[in-house]
Amino acid sequence: ILNVEQSPQSLHVQEGDSTNFTCSFPSSNFYALHWYRWETAKSPEALFVMTLNGDEKKKGRISATLNTKEGYSYLYIKGSQPEDSATYLCAFKEAGDKIIFGKGTRLHILP
Amino acid sequence: DTAVSQTPKYLVTQMGNDKSIKCEQNLGHDTMYWYKQDSKKFLKIMFSYNNKELIINETVPNRFSPKSPDKAHLNLHINSLELGDSAVYFCASEDPRMNTEAFFGQGTRLTVV
Numbered sequence: 001i002l003n004v005e006q007s008p009q010s011l012h013v014q015e016g017d018s019t020n021f022t023c024s025f026p027s028s029n030f031y032a033l034h035w036y037r038w039e040t041a042k043s044p045e046a047l048f049v050m051t052l053n054g055d056e057k058k059k060g061r062i063s064a065t066l067n068t069k070e071g072y073s074y075l076y077i078k079g080s081q082p083e084d085s086a087t088y089l090c091a092f093k094e095a096g097d098k099i100i101f102g103k104g105t106r107l108h109i110l111p
Numbered sequence: 112d113t114a115v116s117q118t119p120k121y122l123v124t125q126m127g128n129d130k131s132i133k134c135e136q137n138l139g140h141d142t143m144y145w146y147k148q149d150s151k152k153f154l155k156i157m158f159s160y161n162n163k164e165l166i167i168n169e170t171v172p173n174r175f176s177p178k179s180p181d182k183a184h185l186n187l188h189i190n191s192l193e194l195g196d197s198a199v200y201f202c203a204s205e206d207p208r209m210n211t212e213a214f215f216g217q218g219t220r221l222t223v224v
Contacts, residue, residue, distance in 0.1 A: 032210050043201060044154070046212030089154065091213070099144070099205065099213055103153045 004092045006102035013080045014110050020076040021105040023090030027071035034091040035064055035075055038104065044089055047075075077107075085109045114138050117202050117216035124192055125224055131178075132187045132219045134202030140214075142207050143185035145177060148199040148218070157200075160185050161207070192223045 005024040013019045025033060032051050036044040048057040053068040061078045077084055087104040115136045124130050136143060145157040158177040159167035165177065174190045189196060199220050205213040 034212050036212070043215035043217050044213075045215075049210055049212050051210050087152070099156075101146075101154045101156070103151075106152075 004090060004100050004102040006088075006090055006105050008105060009103065010106045010108070012108045012110055013077075015080055015082060017080055018076065018078045019080060019107070020074050021088065021107075023073045023075070023092075023102055025071050025073070025090070025092035025100075027069060029094045030068045030071075030092075031095040032093040033066055033068075033073050034093065034099065035073070036089040036091065038087040038089055040086075047088075075105075080107075080109045082109050082111065114214045115202060115204055115216040117200075117219050119219060120217060121220050121222075123222045123224060126192055126194060128192050129188070129190045130192060130221075131189070132200055132202075132221070134185050134187070134216055135183055136202075136204040136214070137183065138204055138206075138214060139182075140204040140206045141182065142205050143179070144203045144205075144213070145185065145187050146201040146203065148201065150198070154201070158185075158187075189221075194223050197221055197223045 007022050034049050035047040037047050038044040048064045050066040055066040057064050063076045066073045087106045089101055089104045091099045091101045093099050118133045142161045144159050146154050147157055157171045160179045176188045178186045199218045201218045202216040203213045
């Protein structure tokens with residue numbers, strides 16, 4: 001059974017502070033690692049699709065890194081804003097196979 | 112144009128009824144999924160269809176059955192609804208041959224009373 005773990009489960013961050021959280025996944029048979037942003041009452045939206053060991057991707061204040069050999073990815077948010085409050089999901093994908101989602105990290109930005 | 116659309120958005124029904132949730136994608140993707148958001152807000156995979164063939168069936172009660180009339184549609188049928196079936200159900204699609212993200216529908220909030 002493939003296990004995708006995210007930590008922490010929940011996180012409270014003061015507005016303006018930077019933060020990061022982790023996704024751990026199996027290091028064998030890696031194909032891709034996805035990050036999604038999921039706001040309450042909406043559907044998950046993709047942030048990044050990462051495929052190569054050492055990948056670093058950035059979108060505005062949000063960035064992500066990937067280590068496929070040790071099986072982890074970090075998501076970083078710089079200078080948190082209220083609109084960053086959401087659940088951040090990572091998803092692991094084996095070649096030609098299903099996507100397995102982690103349980104998510106719920107980020108709350110405090111004013 | 113909405114890439115992945117689900118209908119209805121809200122569904123309230125009585126215990127014991129049979130209901131369907133429809134999902135359509137216009138992205139030309141080969142694989143479609145159904146997910147259930149459980150009471151703890153976690154996303155759990157229920158089914159995956161690839162070219163009209165069921166390739167995943169997680170430990171889901173057999174009251175739930177996916178139906179795919181064609182590659183663009185994956186409907187979810189639920190028989191003999193129970194209170195515990197109340198949840199938000201999400202449909203998604205992806206092309207497993209391409210290294211791109213999955214696209215989600217807006218979700219269907221099912222309430223069984």
